[in-house]
Amino acid sequence: MAKVKIEDLFVAELWSSDDFLLAPEMQNVLSSGLLVQDTKLQKLVNASEAGTRFELPYIDEPDYSEPEGMDDSDDELTTKKIAWNNMFATVGMYSNSYGFAHMAQAIGRDSDPATVIRDIIGNYWARDLQNRMIAGVVGLSAKAGADLTLDVADDSEDGADVTLESAIIVDGISLLGDMQDKFSTMFIHSKVYGDLKKANLIQTIQPTTQGAKPIEMYGNYKIVVNDLMPVEQGDNKKKYTTLIAQNGMFAYADKALGKEMPPLEIHRNPLSGHGAGDSKIISRKGLLLHPIGWSYEKTAPNPTLADLKASASWKMKFKPKQQRFVAIITN
Secondary structure: OOOOOHHHHOOHHHOOHHHHOOOHHHHHHHOOOOEEEOHHHHHHHHHOOOOOEEEEEEEEOOOOOOOOOOOOOOOOOOOOOOEEEEEEEEOEEEEEEEEHHHHHHHHOOOOOHHHHHHHHHHHHHHHHHHHHHHHHHHHHHHHHHHHOEEEOOOOOOOOOOOOOOHHHHHHHHHHHHHHOOOEEEEEEOHHHHHHHHHOOOOEEEOOOOOOOOOEEEEOOEEEEEOOOOOEEEOOOOEEEEEEEEEOOOEEEEEEOOOOOOOOEEEEEEOOOOOOOOEEEEEEEEEEEEEEOOEEEOOOOOOOOHHHHHOHHHEEEOOOHHHOOEEEEEEO
């Protein structure tokens, strides 16, 4: 019996970048509230070249000052300057490859190969997007320092560990004063997750949609567990960073890919296997993921996770109180 080929199951040429956005995990990330999707930004990204670094303008609003009282004098009103400023962002272009064996095994259990491929590849890009968000906030936190970071970890030889708890979280989000009411998501290391779980501080919400994953919450915050969260080895103990983010922290735009660089492509190498041949699926994605209130300072295209985690990659443009995250360091 002849071997079934990937190219026999579906037509890759009919796929667009939007198809992968329909994958369940991708939809979860895009609807999390952390991402702002704007039609004007989408048009700007799709008009730009791959790897382009460009300016995002914003109004630099002056600090509040008391209004002046009117009188019958000749004194003129003091005019406050409202200036245009800008932050730099970049469009990243990335790719990934999948072998036939993995896909064939999954497709064999489903009558719709296009759905299986969409979900496998789309969920990969969802994980990548989440990892990029976390790496970015790690870099921003390192750059912002004490303005946006509460460090309560103990590093003494015989002192008690300071683990994450409600009072510490309140102190952390209080760094943003009266702007703290929009926090929605908590990114934690698996060790911190274990501490919260053992203390019965995490609530599991069962979804109403069939097949959807349960949602874990700490109070009003959605929990995202990821071991990309920073772990620092002190002289005596480890320190774990928790990030709490607000809705609308990132601007996001998906770049549509064309025929010259399609989002999905099948590559067959007839020489592999001593002539038996081998097929692979190549997946490509172009995107802009940019933290609002910051400028990306590196000029090299396609930021890596290491680039995003580096404090030198970022410059703070909004004032600390206008930022949309805080970092909390515990044991």
